[in-house]
Amino acid sequence: MPKQSISICWFRRDLRLHDNAALYHALKGEHPVLPLFIFDRSILDLLEDKADKRVEFIHHAITTMQQQLQQTGSSMDVHYGFPAEVFQQLLQQYDVKQVFTNQDYEPYAQQRDEAIRQLLNNAGAAFHTYKDQVIFEKDEVVKDDGKPYTVFTPYSKRWKAKLNDFYLKSYPTEHYFSNFFKQSSTPVPSLEQMGFKATGTAFPSTEVKDELIKKYKEQRDIPSIKGTSRLSVHLRFGTISIRELARHTKDLNESFLNELIWRDFYHMILWNFPQVGQGKAFKKEYDFIEWRHNEKDFEAWCKGQTGYPIVDAGMRELNATGFMHNRVRMIVASFLCKHLLIDWRWGEAYFAKKLLDFDLAANNGGWQWAAGSGCDAAPYFRIFNPYLQTQKFDPQLKYIRQWVPEFEGFNYVKPIVEHEYARKRCLEVYSKALKKNLVENKKVSSP
Template sequence: MKQYQTALFIFRRDLRLEDNTALIAAAKKAHCILPCFIFDTQQIGPNNPFRSSNAIQFMIESIQDLNEQLKKKNGSLYLFYGTTDRVVEHLLKKITIDAIFTNRDYTPFSIKRDEKIKKLCIHYKAIFEQYGDALLNEPEEILKQDGTPYSIFTPFLKASLYHPIKKPDILPAIDFYQKKINESQRAKDVFKKIMPKINTQIHVHGGSRNARTLLKSLKTYINYQKQRDFPSIPTTNLSAHLKFGTVSVRTVHNAMSKILGIQHPLLRQLYWRDFFTHVAYHSPFVFGHAFHKKYDSLPWNPNKKDFMRWCTGTTGFPIVDAGMRQLNATGFMHNRVRMIVASFLTKDLHIDWRLGEQYFAQQLVDYDPAVNNGNWQWSASTGCDAQPYFRIFNPWLQQKKFDPTCSYIKKWVPELKKYSPEIIHAWQKQSTQHTTHYPSPMVDHQKESARAKTIYRNAKP
């Protein structure tokens, strides 16, 4: 017997019908479901310093795809614009809602938002039901024997692998809410309001249909371990789909296990995603502060011109500039190059990792707060299980090793197209001998890496 007559389901980073944990629970417990998406002005508004237009574009494409899925099941997605608590309170006042179902999120913003919803449910005598869905394992499930969270990935992975991963679940039949709600926004109007300009070069497009297509190509990554660091070789492109939940992480894990094998190194990346999310959940101070607090006092370089040269890809380091230009154009950057440019910003230019974290957030189509923060703190050597501060990426060696023919560099730095790889790989020596609009290296890597080691070594607790 079903417990509720009408339930509100709030879609967030779970923009799909299949294997959607909270939606499946709602379908089993409620006679009628009102599916909605709330464009929270605190997140998508211009005052959010971490707002990513590329991520919003991907999200909108995914919402459009989700609405098409709902229409096939005789439903439609109700869209609302405003702060989540005000929208929810209005619906609770206007409609008899017995329960609200959501999937869990883990950032400080999300937790505070859901606390407000819980209080509203208590006030209006509705039940709030929330489920874990976005991760392979919940933060409370993977803990050390003393009950504290892991801060080193390898033992975290070992403990995580003991937990069986649930198989993808199927959505039961649902009766969707059919009545008109005046405050619900027309899709065309709200999309135009928050996304007036479309990026035609965006790296990956949203929607469950596109996610399923990518899953079908997983067999092409059988040699992932050998090819993963070469930026000219395509990646799975699943990161944005996992962030916005157009496909469940369980479906991805299941597909990778079947197609590539349970020991394939690509599955390890799913656990890194869990790890960074667990760290951010258990230690929310990492949003704004170093995990290792002694590095909060590092004397960062405040030079805005240096930072802008990094942002615009005009540093004179070809692999760095190629990565930044790819990011600026498409909202995406290969993972190896992300590590190179992050190391360059923090250890060659000595600029605060938090500025890089924010700039990436503003550009990335796959922006995930916890993962972005974890990766930046890893590169800056300020985070848990981070790259040791004395291991610094050499951009010249990195580009020679992972872009030997300069195909990636020449694609994104056309000023260097006419030059041979030998010249490009020795640009620090060759730049003054050639007439081009491309700049000479802005710093001496050897000198700055030595300086970075001294700065980190002298950090005081």
């Protein structure tokens, strides 16, 4: 029998049927569309924690999509395996004409997609990618000379000047749901079948709270109150549309809009300077820093046992919930890099393991900002004083008391390092590294 001709819509960081660029283009095509999701073992096999909340979040999102698809008489093909093997299987099963998917800018994703593109092309199938997780991508917002921005403020000004209703328009996927490939429901592999287990985590809502957004600028830096949207995990996995969110909030609060622009900025940086996603400092001179690589101090930081209450509160919140308030993220990152002189890559990797909303572009951008090595980073001599940060952002110690209840008692650990000593040491080590870079550059440029 001849094989069924189909198109495939491959979901990755866009776990919704509504306002989805790739899905829209797939459904408007001439062939019925088979929805596909792959629990990618190339990623999952690297996860140490088998109670990883992110896998649980994805599983929940896929299960929800499957229920929605069943109402259309369709079903998502959900696989646990390696993408190339899954596509080889699908090519044997169907006459695959085209595959539609949304762009992913991370280095692994680029390699994976190129391999799949070649596999499909060899089989006579086309591979199409679309912009979906950002408003502007790659080289859509550039300087007058066509080069990418490396400083946020001028980038954000150009971003806002370019923005119009066209870029925020939703894709009306619902109009074409009749074009899904009709098949009986197929089961979604359970977490247990994939070697994971449920935690019962209550994930943040997708609700956009207008009153919170309006007060965002005044409340966003106070970790003891719910002053941030908690939508980052939904943006990370595409369970909400960035277009709809930007359209809904752009006139409510410019500070909140700026946070969405930061997302675009860091994805643009990752695309144009892929080395930052491969362990390299954006500013090469910072690779001359002689980090301490002290595993004992690093473990104390990871566990929230540094003797600095605001730092310990942040790390304990992260370990317990998979979330950390953004202001506190800056404090704990600065503390690791500058007070403890531990390589920012160690902190970046720990956050990558623990953050529910982990996103390579934003995580790398934030860590390199804290270390001083990134684009548009805080200067190396800017060293957060944890005590002053506490006075400013948790003056009544509500946040600290929630996560470090013993901090006023005799059983609380002593500070791992004295602030003024750490500050002086940091300035010396950073200064030495930058001077060494100048010497090395002179050697290279000398005839």
